[in-house]
Amino acid sequence: MRYLVTISYDGSNFYGFQRLKNKRNVQEELEKVLTIINKKKVEIKGAGRTDRGVHAYGQRAHFDLDIIIPKENLKKAINNLLPDDVYIKDIMEVDDSFHARFNVKTKRYAYKINIGEYDPLINNYYYQINKDIKLEVLKKCSDIFLGVHNFKNFVSGERKNYDAIIYDIDIKKDGDYIIIEFYGKSFYRYMIRNIVGAMLDVCFNRANLSDIKTMLDKFNVKKCLSCAPACGLYLLEIEY
């Protein structure tokens, strides 16, 4: 039987989601637990990676079990065995042809910023800037990224295809907290952190809007904009 799970985790003490030799990661924690329950090795397929320090409220993964067990019991059994910083929110039976990565339709991420004074209690959960940010400037920047673009200059590492579509970027302010939500089809390595970094560079006059436009249209620009830290990034939702 194939299962699809929704996973939340505190990324602070993980070297990301994906299996990584001798480094604590979410995938192996989950595989360890599922292997105990299944009494036979289980491998999971995640919907995508998240980097070291990135959090998730809606990561997804699928796996196959040999044993048959009602899904509510399975959820309890998994959560009882998982460490405190990972939790299975939801479990669903899916067709054998379902694939957690290949079937992804859209993804939603949030990036959280504290513009107020430093707060030691949220240091793993917000990018703490302690400088005022003009929402209008942030909004103008975000508009540039909407739609289909070649994101080569905003992606880390080599890949065949850098095209991606961003459907929406929503910016909210709640007291000293700014939350930027990204809604799109595919987000590549460091893409959101580089976009947020570029937006903040414009806010703080380290770059201007035309720099961003140039970097989105011309692929061999060598200008380097900032990368926002991992702790502010949350994988919120994956839709199929």
Place this chain on the structure above:
Amino acid sequence: MRYLVTISYDGSNFYGFQRLKNKRNVQEELEKVLTIINKKKVEIKGAGRTDRGVHAYGQRAHFDLDIIIPKENLKKAINNLLPDDVYIKDIMEVDDSFHARFNVKTKRYAYKINIGEYDPLINNYYYQINKDIKLEVLKKCSDIFLGVHNFKNFVSGERKNYDAIIYDIDIKKDGDYIIIEFYGKSFYRYMIRNIVGAMLDVCFNRANLSDIKTMLDKFNVKKCLSCAPACGLYLLEIEY
């Protein structure tokens, strides 16, 4: 020159505020930094202890420095040297007779509870119960603790005097979060955690209101109520 500082810290990775041999504590982190700045050993006097895992937004301490340095610069210098989970929010010059512990007038604490589904991202910051709590019951319990009482059955360890006054207990609900604020003169070891534990015992029918009344009035009762975990407790404010 004597200084009074307001300190915030994430208690997750500390064995409490107070100096403790071979265990990481807030006092020693601060003394290390002040000794570097002062170029001569500095000892601080805290307004009170907080236990392992308890957080603070408004802990206070005083200390004497030999060097003279404008307080804004001093604040920056201290915060630059402190680890990420401790932060000096405010610094004030005070009279040589001022004492951070003896001069305390009132203290304000908060206790935070998540009654919704388990969230791995707040596990160090909320008591996660995942059961509904009736605010009316919580309120009825809290009323019993108001005013002057002998809190012997709600305090851990031996002391000469168990009398304390609680001026106000305020209960707020924000979505799945319940915040209970305590305002009083002195709170002894485990007192708030034992009060919250007792209130929750009543909410979940493990005890009734008369059990609490008995424990507050009669000192040799041996009935044992629950103690709420440290992670939900925050020292919010100390007034002089």
